[in-house]
Amino acid sequence: xxxxQEKLKSFAFEKAYPYIIEQPVIKDYLTGISFILVGSAxxxxxxxxxxxxxxxxxxxxxxxxxxxxxxxxxxxxxxxxLEGTQLHYYAVSVDELDKKIDALDERxxxxxxxxxxxxxxxxxxxxxxxxLHSPELMSRRFDMEFxxxxxxxxxxxxxxxxxxxxxARLQLGTEIIERLLKCIALYDGRGYDPRxxxxxxxxxxxxxxxxxxxxxxxxxxxGAICQSADQKETDAFMEALDYCVDYLGNGGSAGRESSDxx
Numbered sequence: 001x002x003x004x005q006e007k008l009k010s011f012a013f014e015k016a017y018p019y020i021i022e023q024p025v026i027k028d029y030l031t032g033i034s035f036i037l038v039g040s041a042x043x044x045x046x047x048x049x050x051x052x053x054x055x056x057x058x059x060x061x062x063x064x065x066x067x068x069x070x071x072x073x074x075x076x077x078x079x080x081x082l083e084g085t086q087l088h089y090y091a092v093s094v095d096e097l098d099k100k101i102d103a104l105d106e107r108x109x110x111x112x113x114x115x116x117x118x119x120x121x122x123x124x125x126x127x128x129x130x131x132l133h134s135p136e137l138m139s140r141r142f143d144m145e146f147x148x149x150x151x152x153x154x155x156x157x158x159x160x161x162x163x164x165x166x167x168a169r170l171q172l173g174t175e176i177i178e179r180l181l182k183c184i185a186l187y188d189g190r191g192y193d194p195r196x197x198x199x200x201x202x203x204x205x206x207x208x209x210x211x212x213x214x215x216x217x218x219x220x221x222x223g224a225i226c227q228s229a230d231q232k233e234t235d236a237f238m239e240a241l242d243y244c245v246d247y248l249g250n251g252g253s254a255g256r257e258s259s260d261x262x
């Protein structure tokens with residue numbers, strides 16, 4: 001039986017891509033454009049209702065020409081329905097992608113790190129993919145996030161035991177879970193989606209599986225820790241957090257996965 005992802009990928013290659021390259025303003029610049037499939041159809045986290053998203057990667061000069069009349073600069077792709085399937089396509093310059101990756105932009109790292117190549121004869125995506133999948137970049141991202149996690153760990157401890165404002169306790173408790181999820185994913189050398197399916201994508205690796213029960217414990221206690229009288233729940237929340245931070249900081253009992261790991 002053909003999976004939903006296989007259907008959408010087939011549509012991207014056989015219907016969407018041929019449609020895009022026939023667009024008059026794009027047709028004259030094909031030798032300088034690479035085409036990649038992004039979004040849920042690329043990652044496999046798709047359903048029958050999912051859109052198909054295709055990104056065109058090109059030089060800034062070509063982008064300035066083919067983007068005229070679009071809303072790509074505003075983050076709005078061109079939309080069209082082909083044979084009942086919603087197609088979104090847009091372009092981005094290599095320079096812009098480089099800047100986002102160098103700035104460790106979470107969304108860009110996830111989207112373009114999980115892309116499926118449709119046509120890279122222009123060799124625009126190869127450079128980006130090499131950078132995104134380098135152990136050095138993953139190490140930088142992990143080190144940055146883990147340093148912030150440890151800093152906020154102390155702030156959480158202070159707020160949960162000293163601050164009686166329930167909103168402050170809730171906000172910081174939620175923030176620390178989000179930071180922990182990011183660190184777990186990066187520790188495993190995995191991409192994560194900071195906007196959609198954050199929990200699922202962050203815990204997909206071996207360390208994610210190992211620490212999932214601790215994350216679940218913290219999530220289940222977020223309501224209870226809002227109340228300063230709930231000392232027992234606060235203790236349990238901090239114990240789970242401390243265990244996870246120690247695990248990540250000390251290399252973990254199971255070690256790290258072998259590929260693309262800091």
